[in-house]
Amino acid sequence: MKTNLLLIVMLALGLSTFQAKAQTTVYAKNSDISDNLDLRAVASIFGESANLQDFERRLNDPKYQISNLDLNGDNDVDYLRVIESVENRTHVVIIQAVLDRDVYQDIATIDVERDNYNKVSVQVVGNTYLYGANYIYEPVYHVAPVIYTSFWVTNYRPYYSSWTWNYYPTYYYAWRPYPIYRYRNNINVCINVNNNYNYVNYRRSSRAPILYESRRSYGYEKMRPNNSFSQRNSSVKNRYELDQRRVASRESNRNNNVYNSSNRGNSNRVSSTENRTTANRTTNRNYAENRTNSNRTNRSNPGISNSNRENPVRVNTPAKTETSPRTETRRNYNENNMGSSRGNTENRNNTQRVAQTQRTEPARNYQENRRSTESRNNVSRPQAPQRSEPQQRSAQESRGNQGSREASSPSRGGGRRG
Incomplete structure (x- = not known):
């Protein structure tokens, strides 16, 4: 039994080695x-x-x-x-x-x-x-x-x-x-x-x-x-010349591959640049045509509303209105600005003048009222008759004597009490 197993294993190894x-x-x-x-x-x-x-x-x-x-x-x-x-x-x-x-x-x-x-x-x-x-x-x-x-x-x-x-x-x-x-x-x-x-x-x-x-x-x-x-x-004499030709052919193939790759890169760049340029030109041309057509349409039909601005997806619809209303609006706006600025300036000047008049008028009224009050007082109060100089002197003397008497009276009384 063991001998049969060994034979089978050896046959299997031999077949696997032969296949490999x-x-x-x-x-x-x-x-x-x-x-x-x-x-x-x-x-x-x-x-x-x-x-x-x-x-x-x-x-x-x-x-x-x-x-x-x-x-x-x-x-x-x-x-x-x-x-x-x-x-x-x-x-x-x-x-x-x-x-x-x-x-x-x-x-x-x-x-x-x-x-x-x-x-x-x-x-x-x-x-x-x-x-x-x-x-x-x-x-x-x-x-x-x-x-x-x-x-x-x-x-x-x-x-x-x-x-x-x-x-x-x-x-x-x-x-x-x-x-x-x-x-x-x-x-x-x-x-x-x-x-x-x-x-x-x-x-x-x-x-x-x-x-x-x-x-x-x-x-x-x-x-x-x-x-x-x-x-x-x-075509060659010996192996050395064959090697030289092989090296030359490899170099030429390498240069051709480099040249072709560079040409491919340049052609792709040029084509992409041309495509971009063409697309930009086409877009600008369509935009200019649409703008011109929209201007012409607006000029011929001034009653068209500006609702087309709300639809930017359509290419044929005019994207902008005519330029004349814009210029008039700008002019009116400028005129209004100028007018408003002028009006504001005039209002400011008028206000300053009114303020000045208001400031000057109360001063005048106060002086006039003062003068009228003084005149009234003078009118209501009768003027005292003017005294003559002798009379004035006698009055002053009488006043002085009277004062001296009043000053001496307390001293008198004090003597009597004592």
Whole structure:
């Protein structure tokens, strides 16, 4: 029973794994075969390797995924093997794709040569069938690679990979090729930016091409003789010119997109401005026509009431009355204002005059009454006859004597009492 359960579980796991693998299959849509292996990345890992065996390991390490080539079309990235041809101070490292049993295709070569002054030059040369003629990168490393020390030693034996079809190292497993845009994003991380990768169109070594011919493999070229770079891209010479044309086309497309977007924005603005202007003109024209028609109607029919002011929704109804009543009203109002101001001024002056007359008249009446009262008193009271001077003097003397007598009388009485 337990054995049956284990078998069922294993079958279920196998089916689920197979379905997931079938669903995650991604087919590479290549714009060109040469897009699947960047020679700058090859030059970068070559400078970081300790020897050619380490270099081959880095080329096929699933962790780096330097290559995206699938030349045999089995939906797996091809294994890249490394072989070498040596003569004196010249080393030619050949990178080959393993396509089938005893079927290989050259991808690129690395020419390493030391001159009489012990100066080492390195050139990564792309295969003519894949990359076009004279597609060469010359790296300049910021630090001298360690791999140089392994080339010029006594009793040096050229490297020759022992791996072949269906016989691969344990660290390697085939992976599905990625779309080009994903491969480019991945490979940019693998390129050491501290180095310089200069493009040149000539080979420095005169011995390297001769050594290469002795180890050349072209299995893919035999299968597809009409699929070379010159036939795939007849308008350009090699991959470098193809990249330059791509950059130019991208820039032109970007400029066209910017220009079209700006034109769209400007056209929308212009159209909206024109629509607003047209609408304003139409509104002003209708308003002017309605105003003119209303003025004409009011002039021809002065008996029309102003009740149309209460209906602003209708456009054809006159919104304003004729201007002549307004001017007359304003004139009457001004005249009334002037008349009222004049009347007020006259009233104020009259009031001041009346007040002044009222103030002066009581003073006159008071004086006149006083005078009349005095005259009446004078009339009612008879005037006393005037005395003569002798009489006045005798009267005064008599008065004085009488006073002295009255003053002396108390003193007399007092003497008698005492």
